[in-house]
Amino acid sequence: MYRMDDKHLEVAKEIALKHRRKKNCDHCYDRAYIGTTTENMLMICHKCVDMDAAVEAWNEYVETQPDLKEHFGKLEKPAEGEEHKTRRPQGKQHIHNQPDHAPVMKGHKAGDR
Numbered sequence: 001m002y003r004m005d006d007k008h009l010e011v012a013k014e015i016a017l018k019h020r021r022k023k024n025c026d027h028c029y030d031r032a033y034i035g036t037t038t039e040n041m042l043m044i045c046h047k048c049v050d051m052d053a054a055v056e057a058w059n060e061y062v063e064t065q066p067d068l069k070e071h072f073g074k075l076e077k078p079a080e081g082e083e084h085k086t087r088r089p090q091g092k093q094h095i096h097n098q099p100d101h102a103p104v105m106k107g108h109k110a111g112d113r
Contacts, residue, residue: 005067013033020048033045
């Protein structure tokens with residue numbers, strides 16, 4: 001299993017801090033990252049960091065580092081004009097497709113038996 005060097009982790013933290021959008025964040029406690037993975041990779045906070053700018057800065061850094069380029073250089077970027085498509089889970093419908101209220105269950109009155 002590949003484990004990223006600590007020096008690259010520190011650079012990733014600096015990149016995340018540089019691209020913060022919010023001053024205060026309760027999600028990451030103002031660190032700009034949630035934590036690290038077992039591969040020593042940074043999990044950037046999606047609430048306060050501009051992900052596109054941070055990923056672009058990270059890709060520029062990777063280009064300058066031969067050991068990282070070996071592992072991260074294989075990632076393909078989407079072609080121009082092609083958007084990244086996310087797959088939605090099948091099954092349950094979205095909440096906005098549900099009725100505004102649940103059906104009311106009628107209970108028994110005290111005198112009914």
